Amino acid sequence: MDFGLVLPTGARESKDVDLAIIGGGPAGLSAGIYAKRAGLEAIIIDKGNAGGLAEEAPYVENYLGFIGIKGEDLVKEFKEHAMNYVEISERNEVEEIKREGGLFVIKAEKGEYKTKAIIFATGTTHKVLGVPGEKELFGKGVSYCVTCDGYFYRGKKVAVIGGGNSGAIAAIYLKDIGVEPVVLEYMPRFMCEKAYENIIKERNIPYYTNVQVTSIEGKDKVEKVVYKDRNTGETKEVEVEGVFVYVGLIPISDLAKNLGVKTDEKGYIKVDLKMRTNVPKVYAAGDVTGYAGQIIIAAGQGAMAALSAYEDLMLH
């Protein structure tokens, strides 16, 4: 039997590096490998576990070389690969970044790091839906992580709000572990990849379209989701014991913004094709740049960012 034993990684002391990579998801891990192989002294700093949101993905079926793999298993491969090259400091939240001479000083929970360049691979976090009841019933039936909390709902009915890829994968995962999910999608059609649409149909997972959720209700815990049918304008409800919210992502870019890095109106960091931001020796890669939200793209961008850092630090 597989108990999915996950290894820790971890520097403790402060150090000086050429390149600090903030965020240990696919983009950051890939950047770490490329940086170290190019000859840069680098460190990856992650506020939680290395792996990023990819770790929450129940299945990944579009990463080259893997027909189907659990997000946590794919991330474990990434992490072990990167650990051969680069130090990964986990559970080490960056609190502040300052400039000192030509260097950046990163103040984090476990230490202070002086660096010549920074890659922001800080990723995204779950967006909240913003309807009445969502905040009040968080932890009482409202959740944002199926791998964390899905098992509490075995044999019960839940709603997955949002029918994009993340929501679709969440619903399929829930069904597989014995939960009865219903997907509620705002748009009038399937919003996930065709491959997921097919699985949802095969497994008879209800997928309601044109649903505008207006509230999540319940006394001490979730009892129902109330919504407007955008087709008819009617108010309807669906009785559920849990609600998993997958309505999109928001970028984690405040640290970058404080350094003067430009973002778009949603907060995604603006980069050029070589992953350079408007601030010299500051780069961004992965979901925080707002491109696609795909693991393979994040990994590619991480590699590109590291190569650009190498070019700027060593060749100029």
Place this chain on the structure above:
Amino acid sequence: MGYIQDKDKKYLKGEFDKNLKEDVYILVFVGDNCQYCSVASAISQEVAELHPKIHFEEHTIGDELSKEYGLEHAPTVVITDKDKYGGRIRYVGLPSGYEFSSMIEDIIDVSRRMAEVSQEVLEKLMKIDKPILIQIFVTPTCPYCPRAVRTSHRFAILNKNITGEMVEALEFPEWADKWKVMSVPHIVINEDVQFIGAYPDEQYIEYVVEAYEKMR
């Protein structure tokens, strides 16, 4: 074949060689009708075999030591120096999945006889002079949970009044139901103050202080 893969063993051995200082004990408390007791012992034993400073012992819930530590559930895994840390750094249920990494980090910190927090948090932590029990309900597939577990264990290393107890919610569903656990990590302090989520030390300590203030 063991539970830990060979390449993982190699990595762990390297980490232990680099970081271990003093002796550290993994005590596994087993009991009757316990689905995961033998696995908890086997995994712990495999870890202990990786370094001479790590020692494995199997005990039974109900024996002298379990009473001294106040343990009631099997399996409970305790990481300790068998002295000042007593039974205060513990896992009720199997530390599998992401919690395996917490256990390894605990072994290193206990062996170093220290843990890191900021000066600000340390000052608040040191004012706690009455017993505080921090229970963290987790699932093994929750990537955010180890942070909440490890914070309690780091606090326990730094202050002898604090006990950090991970509880595997799926192995102990009735216990989890008692606290209406539906999202993890779900933290219960002194069976009173509760919060959900993996917060930074600065926020975490405020909940501990709140529970402490309520005792006065």
